[in-house]
Amino acid sequence: GGFGPKCEATPLEMSASFLAIKTGCPVKLTYSREQVFLHSRARHQFFHEMTTGFKKDGTIMALDHTCRLDGGAYSSFGIATVYYAGSLLGAPYRLPNMKYDGTRIYTNKPACGAQRGHGGVAARACFEQQLDIIAEELKIDPIKLRMMNMMETGDTSCNALDMSSLGMKECVEAVKKGSKWQTKKGKLPDGKGIGMACGFFVSGAGYPIYRSDTFHSTAEIKVAEDGGTVILRSGIAEIGQGADTMVAMITAETLGIPLSDVRVDSGDTDYSVDLGAYSSRQTLMSGHATKDAAENVKAQILEVVADKLQMDVKNLDFKNGFVKVKGRKKLDFAKFRDYYRKEHRGWPNLPEGDELSFTEAARMAYLEKGTIVGTGKYKPPILGGKFKGAAVGTSPAYGGSAQVVEVTVDRATGKITVDDMTDAHDCGLAINKTMVEGQMQGSLSMGLGEALFEEVKFDEKGALMTPSLGEYRIATALDMPNIDTLIIESGEPNGPFGAKEVGEGAIMPTIPAILNAVYDATGVRITELPLTPERVLLALKEAGKNA
Incomplete structure (x- = not known):
């Protein structure tokens, strides 16, 4: 954990960074x-x-x-x-x-x-x-x-503090x-x-400490080309408080897939912007950016599914790793599945059953759109x-x-x-x-x-x-x-x-x-x-x- 003292970059910590840059070697500060x-x-x-x-x-x-x-x-x-x-x-x-x-x-x-x-x-x-x-x-x-x-x-x-709940x-x-x-x-x-x-x-x-219009958190979610793994890239700081687990669960819940299908790459601000682990901000702010990115990904995939099925995308969703259609218990996904099998000749564990999985749908979206990447962002409204x-x-x-x-x-x-x-x-x-x-x-x-x-x-x-x-x-x-x-x-x-x-x-x-x-x-x-x-x-x- 951090509990506050890690909020500030102190002179000694910056000195260690400068030494690492000058020497090209890792510098440990104890x-x-x-x-x-x-x-x-x-x-x-x-x-x-x-x-x-x-x-x-x-x-x-x-x-x-x-x-x-x-x-x-x-x-x-x-x-x-x-x-x-x-x-x-x-x-x-x-x-x-x-x-x-x-x-x-x-x-x-x-x-x-x-x-x-x-x-x-x-x-x-x-x-x-x-x-x-x-x-x-x-x-x-x-x-x-x-x-x-x-x-x-x-x-x-x-x-002027507003109690929204x-x-x-x-x-x-x-x-x-x-x-x-x-x-x-x-x-x-x-x-x-x-x-x-x-x-x-x-x-x-x-x-933020210095007022600006910058986003407080951004996130990027990529779906692996085989459709089987969702990769969340975030600048959030996991220091023991469970931030990685939180954003993984939000991603899984938004996409309607198992938590085990989500991989989190965090702590690198080259991936995305995040202001840090302070002021109890990451669940609300980083969580919002993550949810926004996941909704972006879901929309891209369901757009392809809706087009293939000639349906209104508003009637489609993912739940428990499968496509769900409002008001209809079953749909014929045979054409989808045949296309999937054609693209995966020789692959083991090809899909079976009456439901279309997220993996299949994501693969179809990849074949139509290329790599599926969604971005999300969050900043608070004007307050105070x-x-x-x-x-x-x-x-x-x-x-x-x-x-x-x-x-x-x-x-x-x-x-x-x-x-x-x-x-x-x-x-x-x-x-x-x-x-x-x-x-x-x-x-x-x-x-x-x-x-x-x-x-x-x-x-x-x-x-x-x-x-x-x-x-x-x-x-x-x-x-x-x-x-x-x-x-x-x-x-x-x-x-x-x-x-x-x-x-x-x-x-x-x-x-x-x-x-x-x-x-x-x-x-x-x-x-x-x-x-x-x-x-x-x-x-x-x-x-x-x-x-």
């Missing part, structure tokens, strides 16, 4: 663990102040938000990050008024960059805690408060039921707590409002998550154990449910690590104090609780087959859900991360609530 902390682009340190206005009935009216971002010594993604920290609070709740003041500060630390949930994770952690504080003050269940303020499909946020209410209901919230909230023993939170994220940035920073946070679609987390807090040591996590994510449509669940579980794992363990430390002179995984602790399998992943499919009209993001929206609620659960367990609100035993114990002692 880092020690300490160098990774010093040079790679990870999440910024944020300092947030928020004031939320609300009515006595719980209706949220306004947010006044100030953010100071420690961006390190070089610019990197700093300006985009500080914009995202503000813009991504515009939803998923109806928030009629929002004021935001964000500043990116240069310091004598390593530069920071984009990381999963770019810019929005810390801000979401703060705001979701504020919602729980409001709910407690008004004596309203935290879930009820969120439901009454939740945006729905068709809504537009105060900062939004299954957030369904997500909240799913985790409420799945976690047995009603039987646990306010009823757990001392030291045990339950908390919830919501969040959302873009399905690809609405604009007319104010400073309006382009940041825009997207053709938004995915969202709701989470409920249960924790145990040891008052004597300050240690927090996460006991159970329930996550529901609206991904529009799950093209591959196993990969969707994997992304959800990965987000929860990363969010848990950031909430409880992960902290890059520097001394007063800016020297790194966490140079290895001995000092910088990450979550392991032993730290992970039971996780229930619930897939919600709202059907995104702007996504291929209704699909949208899942890679980043699921991390948004994790940290605040843990923070709210810790408060439920202890009665102490902690506003600094990570929740190390030392930090928790100190907070409990200051509040007089330690063992």
Whole structure:
């Protein structure tokens, strides 16, 4: 995976490229663990102040938000990050008024960059805690408060983010039921707590870093001359997230052929243009370009079939690897098959049966048209409002998550154990449910690590104090609780087959859900991360609530 740090070409990486060009030899760039902390682009340190206005009935009216971002010594993604920290609070709740003041500060630390949930994770952690504080003050269940303020499909946020589909209410209901919230909230023993939170994220940035009319993704599909294999050429970056599988499945589904008949050649921008694996963009944007290319190929092949059969092409389609005719169960494909056999004398495994296969139809198309190649493209429509920073946070679609987390807090040591996590994510449509669940579980794992363990430390002179995984602790399998992943499919009209993001929206609620659960367990609100035993114990002692 990448999770953000691979978004930026750093000077050392470009130096390796120049060396390879100069020497004509491969150049390998390796880092020690300490160098990774010093040079790679990870999440910024944020300092947030928020004031939320609300009515006595719980209706949220306004947010006044100030953010100071420690961006390190070089610019990197700093300006985009500080914009995202503000813009991504515009939803998923109806928030009629929002004021935001964000500043990116240069310091004598390593530069920071984009990381999963770019810019929005810390801000979401703060705001979701504020919602729980409001709910407690008004004596309203935290879930009820969120439901009454939740945006729905068709809504537009105060900062002009359009919710073309939004299954957030369904997500909240799913985790409420799945976690047995009603039987646990306010009823757990001392030291045990339950908390919830919501969040959302873009399905690809609405604009490239430098605004232009370029396509965000293109694709090329070629059908092998024998008709038996479909070759997709794409510039998408497969870095472990499953992009190759996704575009292969979209190709197979569009063409109505088995997945095993699709071959993917990816990662080479000589094949096609693609802006990269960032901002959860590849399913929607690269998927659209792929679907467009596949539809182009299908149209070329079916045009030949329709001409041979003297039929309207609108009545023809491919399904399960065969030509299907609307309203007619069987057709006589004998002439087609005789022609095919004539062109394939001596070939083994010649077709049999009453149906015409995609392979035969594609071969016929080749004999009529030559090599069948289809191209596809995608770029978002014009998005956003007319104010400073309006382009940041825009997207053709938004995915969202709701989470409920249960924790145990040891008052004597300050240690927090996460006991159970329930996550529901609206991904529009799950093209591959196993990969969707994997992304959800990965987000929860990363969010848990950031909430409880992960902290890059520097001394007063800016020297790194966490140079290895001995000092910088990450979550392991032993730290992970039971996780229930619930897939919600709202059907995104702007996504291929209704699909949208899942890679980043699921991390948004994790940290605040843990923070709210810790408060439920202890009665102490902690506003600094990570929740190390030392930090928790100190907070409990200051509040007089330690063992």
